[in-house]
Amino acid sequence: MNTSHQSFAYTLHDVTCLFRKxxxxxxxxxxxxxxQWRALKAIRRREGMSQTELAEFLEMEAIAVGRVIDRLAAAGFVERRADPNDRRCWRLHLTSRAHAVTDDMEVLASELRREALAGVSTADFEAFERVLGKIRSNLSAIESGTEAGAEFTSS
Structure with a gap:
């Protein structure tokens, strides 16, 4: 592996931290x-998901997700609705208040992405997405124990 590739994970981590900040x-x-933001966004994408599904999606413990949902429900952002097919299961739905906030959240995220990508060409960004996709695929293959494919080569 090229020595210039050795610290990409640190750079990726730094970029992620700066984005969050x-x-x-x-x-x-x-x-x-x-x-709470992550939970609202996930529920927005899959309205009606269960708390268990949300916990799996967010890679959090079910009890921690339950606390997050409790707070969101108390604040008027989320409703728990009984599952018509399973009395033990609650389905999560956003309230109109939450939809307004998540709409604003999408605008904030879009503005931040635009600012972060200033000066990055479409071609460079598409190449970046391809490389990230390949890295994710390789790491998923390692986790599942399958062959990751050819090593990264520079052109």
């Missing part, structure tokens, strides 16, 4: 934690 600063007016 800037997003949190912009979103502070909503007084929601990052876990």
């Amino acid at each position: 800037h997003f949190d600063r912009r979103a502070i007016r909503y007084a929601l934690t990052r876990a």
